[in-house]
Structure formats: C-alpha cells, structure tokens
Amino acid sequence: MNEVLREVAALSPEEREERLAALAPELIEDITKPRVHVKELPALEKAESGVVMRFAPNPSGPLHLGHARAAVLNDAYVQRYGGKYILRIEDTDPKRVDPDAYAMVREDIAWLNLSIHEVVYQSDRFDLYYQYGRDLTERGGAYVCTCENEQFRELKMARKACPCRGLTVEENLALWERMLAGEFYEGEASVRVRTDLEHPDPAMRDFPAFRILHAPLHPRIEAHVYPLMNFSVAVDDHLLGVTHVIRGKDHIANTRRQRYIYDYFGWPVPVYRHYGRMGIEGVILSTSQMREGIRSGAYQGWDDIRLGTLRALARRGIEPAAVRSAMIDIGTGDTDISFSWDNLYAHNRAIVDPVADRYFFVPDPVPLKVRDAPVQTARALLHPNDPGRGTRTLPFLGEVLIPREELGRAPEMIRLKDLFNVRVTESDEGYVLTYAGEDLADARAGKAPIIQWLPAESYLPAVLVTPEGPVAGACEPAAGTVQGKVVQFERVGFARIDRVEPQELIAYFCHR
C-alpha cells in the first residue's frame, strides 16, 4: 500500500493522468468534468447509528429563508446519518397562529423537498403537556405562581423568591387543578419551573412553563391553559425521541432552560448545535411586518417578489435545490452572517443555466424598418450548448424591434443575432437601419454588438417584473408556451414565465 502511494507521489501530474487513462479510462471523465462542488457539513457527534431530528416552525405565516436554514440543515443531517425527520407544528400560542399558515407551511415544505417522516401538531398534545406539568409539580420542579408579573420580575432581578415559591406540593397541585378548571383569568396564575434564583443569568431564574389565555381562541382546540415553548419543546423532544437539535443561537438560553426540565425528569439530553444569526439584505423576514405590508397594499401577497418567503423565491424561478445548497454552504457556524443573494444566485444559475431555454426579450422596444433587407426567417438555438433541443424561428418581414438602449450607445453597426448585420445611421426622422450583409465575420471585424431583436409584425407584449419595478417590452410568442418555466432572456438574464394573459406575457426576473 505504502509502496503504491510512494510510486504515485513520484509521478508528475501528466504521468498520473496517462497512467489513469491506461488503467481506468472511465475515471478520466470524473476528474476532467467540472463538478458542482457540494460542501460537506461538519460531522455530528453521537450520530453514527442514526438520528432523530425535527423542524419546528410556528404556523404564523409561510416559510422564509430563515426557516429554510433550519429546515435544510436538519434535513441534510437526517439524510446523511439516516433516521427520522419530524415536522412539529408549534402552535401553542393562539396569538401567533394564522389558520392559513398550516397549509402554507406544508406547501413550502413540499417545495423544499424535505424528507419529512412524521408530522405532529402541538395543539394535539395538550393533554400530554398537562400530564407532565402535573408530574413536574409533584416532583417539586414546578410551582403555581399567582404573583403580579411586574412584581415577580423585580423579585427575580433581586434574586429573591416570590411568595408562591414556598408552597407545598399539595398546595401547588390544588392550584394546578384550579387552573385547569378555569378558576383563574388571564395573568392571574402561571406555572413556573423551579430553577436557581442565584443563577447569574437572570434569564434562567424560575422561567414560566404554563400560562392562562382566554383570547384569542385557538383555531384547532379549546383550551385556556397553554404550555410555553420551553416546556412543550422539552417534553416533545424527549417523547418523540429527538437526538439532535440544530437551531439558531437565539435559543441558547432556551436550551439551558430546557435542561432543567430534562434534569427533573431524569431524561437524557439531545445534542444541540446553535448557528449564528443570519441577516438578509434587502428583505424583511418578520412575518408580522410582511403581513402588515400585505394588508396595507404595499405588497401584493406572500409571494410578492420583494419578500424573502420561499414562495416569492419560487415565483422568481429560484430552484429549491439552490436554496438547499446555499444553506448547506452557509452551514452551522455560530458566527453571525449576512446572507448573500449573489451566492444564492450562483447556486441557482448552476442549476438553471443548463436547462433554461433561450428567448429574446426586448425591453423598451423601438420599431425600425431595415432598408434593403431580404425577407427571411431566422433560426435561433433554444440552448447554445445543446443544439439537440431544437430552434425557434423568427420571421423577418422588413421591420424589427430592438432595445432603445442599444441605439443610445451610438454604434455604427449592429448584428441582429441569428439574422444579419445592419448599419445604423441617424436622419431627421431618427435612426435608420440599413442591411449590411449576412457575414458574421463582418460584425466581428467591426466590433458590432450582437443583440436580441423581434419581428415588428409578430411579437408578444411582455412585462418583466423586477424588484426595482416592471419593465415593459416584447418577447417571442414562443415564450408564451412555457408558462411556469425558467427561461433565459438573452443578454437580459434568467426569468420565470409567470403567466400568459391573452395579449401579454408576465415574467418575473430571477437574476442575470
């Protein structure tokens, strides 16, 4: 073995390639062909025999890029180590539940291609939470607190116990039953986990586990005693057998709080990893802000092109696989990062470029007759790197549409792509195009720009919707046949054909 290694090391790269060609020609292609680099996530400890992980969104709206990070990272590890991926809908706060979001979350997860094996709703599990809440109280790990909120806060900051902390288990159980029986109104009682009043971090001191809420009503269940996140999450993670949890670092304190609950019950603690905060330039990720923007009419809907929701990305033609690899690229680092659209676009371009058919889109079109030009039909490849895909045809009858912007550059000659060359002159009536031959070499020699164009007699009016606003133009009628697909408008960029209305095509700009 060592001898072989030494032998190989002694060879020059050329020699190695020769030897490989002789030994295993089929492998040559592997090293030659460009390979989409797939970054490997760091190994997870205690994962060798499989993992159970979960994605636990709050159904307050559709999923956005922030959710995608947690969803994809957990999914990637489940796929890598094998095991189970649980979708847990965390709907324990009726104030933050949007009934429509249940469906939206499921749709977004389907789009992301997550390998979910099991779905649980926390609102189905309240009896379980009550059962363990009672259990925890019996163990002395929790007490019912009837203090004024503000008063408790002050005591906590002063590291002092509130009067309720000294109640006996029996007294606590009695109060607990009264809570469940509906004898307290909102804010009058809560259940707290007994932790450590001397804990240096005030966030750890006797945090709440249950609260009372009478309004709004929960869309799925009837309840007035609601578990708080730290309690329901700890109970569920244990009951569902979750072995590894990957979540944002805003949960670091929660992880420590949940540890108290694990310890009271004597449960083994999962492996946690907390990734850093991810800022995203240009879009708001706050569900409540998005909702407000939609309500006020600033945004057209949850898939408004300016939002960071997954459905907005989908509408622009971002592929789920691109989101996935972008998130894996970012990884689980605990540094705060800023999400880069450029990087996402690069991932998407790699996926979309080989498959997107090419079409002409002429922004701000100017109709111009071409003098002395012979009538003919142009054929352009649907994809330059894959002639087998066929061509589209563009009839030239004497007049063309070209982008106004090109004329502003005052070129002497222009090559209409896949057609012929034209000379550009200015007269009293404006620009004049004159046929200047078919030879591509002439255009090359004259450094003529090769531009997209459309026949003035047959085109489809089109609007390209960009984050900066709509761009009116025209496109090939054939582009109207690929509704829902991502195409490349040559020299403009990639776009998704959103819809084709009787007299107009609407496309959403994706990226260059």
Place this chain on the structure above:
RNA sequence: GCUGCUAUAGUGUAGUCCGGCCAAUCAUUUCGGCCUUUCACGCCGAAGACUGGGGUUCGAAUCCCCAUAGCAGCACCA
C-alpha cells in the same frame, strides 16, 4: 445593567479542539484574457482576509489576558 455567544478577503466557508506542513482552503464576487451569433455557460489568470494590543513559545490564525465590535437572552412569544 446582568448573562452568554462570536470575531479569517465585499459575501459565505476551511483551518482553531491536538501551535510548526498556513507566505491561509474552496466557492462567490470584481477585473483581465480565451471561447462563443447572449453581457449566459465553459476555460485560463489576477485581485482580495487571520479585529486591535499585550503575553506564553524556538515558533501563534490556532493557547492565555485585555480592549473593541457584532449578536442573542433577561416575555404569562417561538
């Protein structure tokens, strides 16, 4: 204020645990060039970083201390 986490190029990331092989990886980005009937793709090349200051050591991106900066938590939200 208290508690905790983090700090590598414009952006993301590897290396940091176990100091030397790091004159620091890969991707993106930008700029050149080639290819090309797209300003796409592909290919070649270049640019660009260890937050600062002390200390330990023969030797520090890596260990220690201080400073600075960013972020998070201190909710009857998740």
